[in-house]
Amino acid sequence: MQKEEFSKICRELSSGGSHALSRAILPAVKEHLASHNKKKLPVIWLETNDSGDNNIAFMNTAYPYLDRVFTEMLDLLYSNTFMAAQGRDALSILEQVSETYKGKFTLVVEGAIPKKDNGRYNIIARTETRCITALEAVTRLGGPAEYVVAIGTCAGFGGPTAARPNLTGSVGVRDVLDREVINVSGCPVNPDWFVGTLAHLLMYGRPDLDKLGRPTLFYGFTVHRHCQRRSYFDNKDFAKELGEIECMFLLGCMGPRTGADCPYRQWINHVSWPVKANTPCIGCTNEDFPDGSSPFFTPMAEKSKGQEGGKNASNQGGEQA
Amino acid sequence: MSKVRVMFSPVTRLSGLLSVDVILEQGRVVEANAGGTMFRGYEWIMRDRAVTDAVYMTQRICGICSTAHGAAASYLLDELYDHELSENAQYLRNIIFAADFLQNHIRHFYFFSLPDFVKMPERPPFHGQNPADIRLNPEDNQRLAGHYFEAVKAAQESHQILALFGGKVPHQHSFVHGGVAAAPTADKIEQALALLGNISEFVKSRMVPDTELIARVYSDYFRLGITPRQFFSFGLFRFGVKNEKFLWRSGVLADGRLYPPRLELISENITSSWFEQTGAEDIKPDPLKPGAYTWVKSVRYAGRYFQVGPLARMMINGFYQGGAATMDRIYARTMETLLLTELAREWLKNLKPGPPPISQKSTPVKKAVTAATDAMRGALLHAALIEDEKVVKYNIITPTVWNFSPKDGLGGRGPLESALAGTEIPSQNMLFTILGRTIRSFDPCISCATHLLDCKGGVKAEAVF
Incomplete structure (x- = not known):
């Protein structure tokens, strides 16, 4: 599969199980690996300060399912969520694989990184003598990684973990590493965005990124642009209550300034998305989520400012409608 | 004899993220501090924040049980705005909620x-x-390992059932205050029934027999990881116009007797937690506090620790009469999974196709509201003080706080720590294996657990039961 074809699939394959993204990608990945004599993508996955929703989202990948992602695409070398090893056995594996795969592994970080008090608000593991903070682990593994992928909005930009008043001084991964971080934002991420990004890394290397470091394949257009209810917006036909079928703009919809392909990608085997459920998009892929989206049910112009005075509130990287 | 840490x-x-500091003496766990x-x-x-943001915001506390927080926040707002819930709304809410339980229990098991x-x-x-x-014969082992991949x-x-009605998940969108924003249309009901049929088949032909086999082969775990027989539940699956009915009852089971829970008897303590008291009603985080070992606070009911979760629900409702050991907790969770597949089917059949069952009022009738329900892992409480539809204080006690309570300096251990203490470790290389089985039988969720409640500040001792 050529890169252009891959990109086309990512952009165009939309709803419905038979056209699902990863079903189309995985056979190609397998073929590509066989013909280029490549191994699977070695991945070290660190869970930091988050709700754990992104690993659950990853488990929801469909066609093929998680088991085939494990067998054909990724070698998940360290993962607090999935690995069979535990305790110091798990920690030894982390030390060993970060050495063996130096310069070759992809570091996936799930969660924000607390910086206050030397990062003591998130300890990924302890030994008898010391604590390994998320700050230390991400800083140490970020250098030797071939790629760093921040999964979810907390890891990307701080997200709900860094929402005001941000007692823990949490930031996105990009703010603790002096290197490029690929942000696959969302609260949680749509599994297609994540699996598709890893597939791209495996076969073609770094995907094209928007100014927020996100693959343009998935984040390049606003929700508003592709929304099924766009004609209602254009006709100024607005819903007044949740549950109505018109445009959700007056109920706080963030679609006009949110880069994501939810309207046609949809969620969980591509069956629905928030606007289809008669509720507004709350802009969960945005740099200033959730503060820049709240109050969630208040029209955009009347929302409060995002983090740090909303410096990025009108500059979300997504193409404007 | 010398102790080993x-x-x-x-x-x-x-x-x-969880760390357990274990002290061993002569091959026996004499202390465990779960952090x-x-x-x-x-x-x-x-x-x-706007109080109506609570449904979406609090779901982001937890990725694996997000719907439980959404439900608790919705119940809280229902009471704040004095909503009336239609029968269809309650069926649909419970279907959405049960779908997340099924997801949780299948993934947990x-x-x-399973890799334990x-x-x-x-x-x-x-x-x-x-x-x-690892004790299974090769044939059984291979079959059960294969079921891991079917569970995916x-x-x-x-x-997928949840998303059909909820828009997405984790952090669904439609189960909000006043009802459910998505329409239960015939096509969605039919799709959900078909999906539920597959799940039901999996639970009956895989999860139940797999649990039974593990329970048989590892039957010593019916005698390991035992906690005191003190169980607590806020009840589960609400019905009624004012959320006043529970399908599964709430209760406090202690000394062989069942009592109705009284919120004013819940107390919390920060002795072993990384918090410092800064005023009569205020605390602040202190990650360097000497002697502390966890972000989880201690919670007691009437001065005693209580275990929460599927085993507590099954016991309190009289569905299970076994013990309070590691395998009992695993067994009760699977049993609950089976019950939920049957309940969800019944609710889907009772659901009437029609418009979105939602009606939201806009004027709050109270300033302090409390909502309690069970989540997947046990009792969940949300309590809020509200001024001009903005949150003054929002307090949460999650299930893992009950189960993972650290020592509070008043004597005794919380459920997890008491289950670990006294465990015999026949050989050093089995330490993590044995303790890991018991720890996971509580289905720990630490992202959820690190929260706190200040009863004095937030919770009015209202009789909600």
């Missing part, structure tokens, strides 16, 4: 617990698995 960290295969090592300060994050008892294939993410004490689909389909 071993740090069990990270305890993998759970939600969040939740992540803190976000969610109660502070909730302050000064297969992804988190079954030798998995020697490849990532199962590489380096400690094979000590059954759990995903549970979330």
